[in-house]
Amino acid sequence: MIPEQPVTLALGDDLSLEARLALPDSPNVGIVICHPHPLYGGDMDNPVVVRVQEVCAGLGFATLRFNFRGVGGSGGAHARGVGEQEDATAALDALAKEVGGAPLAIAGYSFGAWIAALVGCRDARIAGLALIGPPLSMYDFGCVEGTRAPTLMVAGTKDPYCPPDDFARLTARFPWVTATTIEDADHFFFGKLFPLGQAVAKWTQRLPRARAAR
Secondary structure, eight states, rough: OOEEEEOOOOOOOTOEEEEEEEEEEOOOEEEOOOOOOGGTTTTTHHHHHHHHHHHHHTTTEEEEEEOTTTTTTOOOOOOOHHHHHHHHHHHHHHHHHHHHHHHHEEETTTTHHHHHHHHHTTTTTTTEEEEEOTTTSOOOOOGGGGOOOEEEEEEEETTTTTHHOOOHHHHHOOEEEEEEEEEEEOOOOTTTTTHHHHHHHHTTTOOOOOOOOO
C-alpha cells in the first residue's frame, strides 16, 4: 500500500488544514475523502474514512484525507458547512496539482457526504462521487441531480439518520447512482467495514483513468 505523508493545505494567510496524502509514482485517479461532523467527534482518523483511504490507496490511487477547519491540527472554527465546502475545494485543488491531469473523485461520510455532494456536484473536475451514510434526515442531497458522474450511495439498513425508505426513494430518482445497502449496518458501520470497502472498491471500477504515458 502507498504510505501516507503529512501535508498542509493553505487556504490563505491565516488558515491552513492538516491532511494526509498518499501519492503513487504515476497516479491515474485522485480521491479526496471528507470526514463526519466536526462537532460530534468527526475527524480524518474516523474508521470509515480510514477504510475508504486504505481501499483506494490499495488499488493504487492517490488519496487525500484532511481535517476540516477547527478539527485536530487545522486552523479556524466550524463554519456550518459553508467554510467546509471551501476546505473540500482546497483539498481538490491541492490533489489536482499532485496528480496532474488524472481524474479527480471525492468521497465523504455522514456530514462529509453532504459536503462531498455539494462540492462534487458543481465542480466540473469531479469524475466520481462516493456518498457514505448520507444523513438524509438532516441534509438535502437533491444536488446529486446536477451530476452524471459515477456515483455511489451506500447506507446501512439500521441507520437512523438514513432511513431505508428515504434512501430508496432518493436513489430511485437518480438511475445513474449505484445504491448499495449493507444489511444490519448502523450509521457507524460497526462490524461492517469490510462490506463497505467492497462497495467502494466496486465503485472505483467505474471511474475513468488517466492515460498511461508512452
